[in-house]
Structures are given as C-alpha cells and as structure tokens.
Amino acid sequence: xxxxxxxxxxxxxxxxxxxxxxxxxxxxxxxxxxxxxxxxxxxxxxxxxxxxxxxxxxxxxxxxxxxxxxxxxxx
Amino acid sequence: xxxxxxxxxxxxxxxxxxxxxxxxxxxxxxxxxxxxxxxxxxxxxxxxxxxxxxxxxxxxxxxxxxxxxxxxxxxxxxxxxxxxxxxxxxxxxxxxxxxxxxxxxxxxxxxxxxxxxxxxxxxxxxxxxxxxxxxxxxxxxxxxxxxxxxxxxxxxxxxxxxxxxxxxxxxxxxxxxxxxxxxxxxxxxxxxxxxxxxxxxxxxxxxxxxxxxxxxxxxxxxxxx
Numbered sequence: 001x002x003x004x005x006x007x008x009x010x011x012x013x014x015x016x017x018x019x020x021x022x023x024x025x026x027x028x029x030x031x032x033x034x035x036x037x038x039x040x041x042x043x044x045x046x047x048x049x050x051x052x053x054x055x056x057x058x059x060x061x062x063x064x065x066x067x068x069x070x071x072x073x074x075x
Numbered sequence: 076x077x078x079x080x081x082x083x084x085x086x087x088x089x090x091x092x093x094x095x096x097x098x099x100x101x102x103x104x105x106x107x108x109x110x111x112x113x114x115x116x117x118x119x120x121x122x123x124x125x126x127x128x129x130x131x132x133x134x135x136x137x138x139x140x141x142x143x144x145x146x147x148x149x150x151x152x153x154x155x156x157x158x159x160x161x162x163x164x165x166x167x168x169x170x171x172x173x174x175x176x177x178x179x180x181x182x183x184x185x186x187x188x189x190x191x192x193x194x195x196x197x198x199x200x201x202x203x204x205x206x207x208x209x210x211x212x213x214x215x216x217x218x219x220x221x222x223x224x225x226x227x228x229x230x231x232x233x234x235x236x237x238x239x240x241x242x243x244x245x246x247x248x249x250x251x252x253x254x255x256x257x258x259x260x261x262x263x264x265x266x267x268x269x270x271x272x273x274x275x276x277x278x279x280x281x282x283x284x285x286x287x288x289x290x291x292x293x294x295x296x297x298x299x300x
Contacts, residue, residue: 053286057240060247067254071081 002074009069015062022055080257084186084250103184110172110184151292155209155299159201159292166194167288174249174280177256178272183280185249188242195242198291199234206298218298237294241287248283252276 030048034041089105092098121137130138141164148160173185184190207215219230252275259268 049282050286050289053244053282054290057244057247060251061243063251064243064247067250071077071084074077 005069005073008073009066012062012066012069016059019055019059023052026051026055080254083182083253083257101187101189102182103187103190106176106181106184107173107190109181110169110176114168114172148292151289151296153296153299156205156292156295159205159295162201163288163292166291167284170194170245170284170287171281174284175276177253177276177280183249183253185245186253188246191242191246191249192238194245194287195238198241198287198294199238202237202291202294202298203234205295209299241290245283245287248279252279 026048030044033044087102088099089102090100092100121133124131125134144164144167145160148163149157152159170185173183173190176183203215206218210218220227221230256268256272256275259271
C-alpha cells in the first residue's frame with residue numbers, strides 16, 4: 001500500500017518538468033529580446049517575472065498535492 | 076517527524092475571547108491583527124505634517140513610492156479603474172508583510188488556506204463588480220458570450236477557476252516554502268537555513284504578492300474592456 005502512495009506522490013511532482021521547460025524557453029526569449037534592444041529591459045524584465053510566476057504556479061500545484069498525499073495517506 | 080510537520084501545518088487557536096461562550100481566535104487572525112496594527116501605525120507616523128512647500132525627505136520618499144505604485148497600476152487599469160488602486164495597494168502591502176513574517180519567527184497568515192481563499196474571493200467579487208459598473212447589468216450578462224457564444228460555459232467556469240488559481244498559487248508557494256524550511260531546520264539547524272530563508276521569505280514572498288495583485292488588476296482590465 002505504501003508503495004502505491006510513494007508512486008502517486010512521485011508522479012504528482014512530475015509537473016515540475018513543464019514548469020522547468022516553460023520558464024527556460026521564456027527566459028531564453030527574454031534574453032534574446034534584451035540583447036536586441038537593451039533600453040527596453042525594464043518592460044521585458046517585468047513581463048518575464050510575471051510569466052515565470054505564472055508557470056511556477058503549476059509546478060507548485062504538483063508539489064502541494066505530493067505533500068498532501070504523503071502526509072494524509074501515509075501511515 | 077511526520078507528526079511534527081502535520082502539527083505545524085494545522086491552524087492552531089492562539090487564544091480565546093471569553094465573551095459569548097468563548098470565540099476561538101486562530102493564529103492567522105492574531106498575526107493579521109499585528110500586521111494591521113503595524114500598517115496603520117506606519118500610515119499615521121509617515122503622513123504627519125505633510126507640507127506643500129519645502130517637503131522633508133520622508134515626504135519625498137513617501138510620495139515617490141506611492142506615485143510609483145499609482146503609475147504602475149494606472150498603466151494597467153486605465154482611467155476607469157482608478158478607484159480600485161487603493162485597494163490593490165493595500166492588498167500588495169498586506170501580502171508582502173504577511174509573507175515576510177516568517178523572518179520574525181511567526182507563522183505567516185497566508186499559510187492558512189482560509190486567508191488566501193478570503194483574498195481570492197474579494198478579488199473575484201471586485202472583478203465582477205468592476206465589469207458590472209462599467210457595462211451595466213445587461214452588458215454584464217452579454218460579456219459571458221464575449222468572443223463567441225459557444226465559449227459561454229467556459230466563461231462561466233472561469234468565474235470559479237480564476238479565484239481558485241489565485242488562492243492555490245499563493246497558498247501553495249507559502250506552504251511549500253514553509254515545509255522546505257522546516258525540513259532544512261530539522262537537518263541542519265545552524266547556518267544553512269539563513270540564505271534559504273532570505274530566498275523564500277523575502278524574494279518569493281514579494282514576488283507572490285506582486286503576482287497576485289498584478290493578475291487581479293489584469294483580470295479587472297480585461298473585464299472592463
């Protein structure tokens with residue numbers, strides 16, 4: 001029984017992959033944009049921070065479910 | 076160890092007001108009162124003796140800070156949304172202070188799901204109210220069929236998904252940071268918690284406050300279109 005719980009919690013945290021890839025691509029495009037036009041870096045940084053926080057949220061949902069599974073279903 | 080973590084995650088009663096059969100005050104409410112007292116005191120002390128000519132340094136700093144916040148939200152919300160800016164500034168100050176109480180040793184009130192849910196409910200009520208005020212009640216109902224009538228069920232569903240995602244994002248970040256800090260403190264209680272605490276409490280806390288308020292103002296602008 002506890003192996004199933006462990007597998008479930010492990011699968012729940014796999015949502016981090018999406019966040020990692022998404023934020024990586026977003027940051028690379030942001031760096032390209034700053035390199036192309038350095039005086040717009042204030043606006044680019046603002047948009048980048050917002051995008052990163054939104055993408056991070058999905059990874060955090062997975063983390064919260066993993067923690068809840070371990071704490072509430074484990075013996 | 077698991078029992079200790081579970082105990083920390085529950086919301087405990089800080090004290091009980093002994094009237095009307097004992098009202099239990101949860102810890103998050105008590106810390107919120109402290110933050111409210113701090114912000115009210117700061118507001119009163121920082122705005123004494125404001126002068127029109129020869130402003131002092133304190134007044135200049137205050138004006139530049141508040142002016143920056145007003146410009147920032149005014150850009151997003153436009154002319155019609157100016158009346159909501161004070162509420163947005165208050166929420167960003169509250170969430171910023173709430174996420175940083177971890178530095179003092181108190182438990183952050185946003186670790187309680189009720190607090191973040193309350194903030195998210197206030198946000199969605201204000202978003203729908205701003206739409207109602209600008210478009211009138213008929214326009215409000217029509218706005219659900221906005222791009223195409225076939226999307227109407229999705230728009231109604233978004234009424235519930237927006238506050239849910241706002242609430243869970245803030246709650247998840249704060250609880251995740253809290254659990255990781257507790258685990259670090261169990262393993263290496265000496266020096267390692269300090270840089271992690273700086274990252275989680277200060278950086279992550281401020282960014283989450285900013286994202287919450289920014290998303291609310293973005294939804295408001297979209298609703299007022």
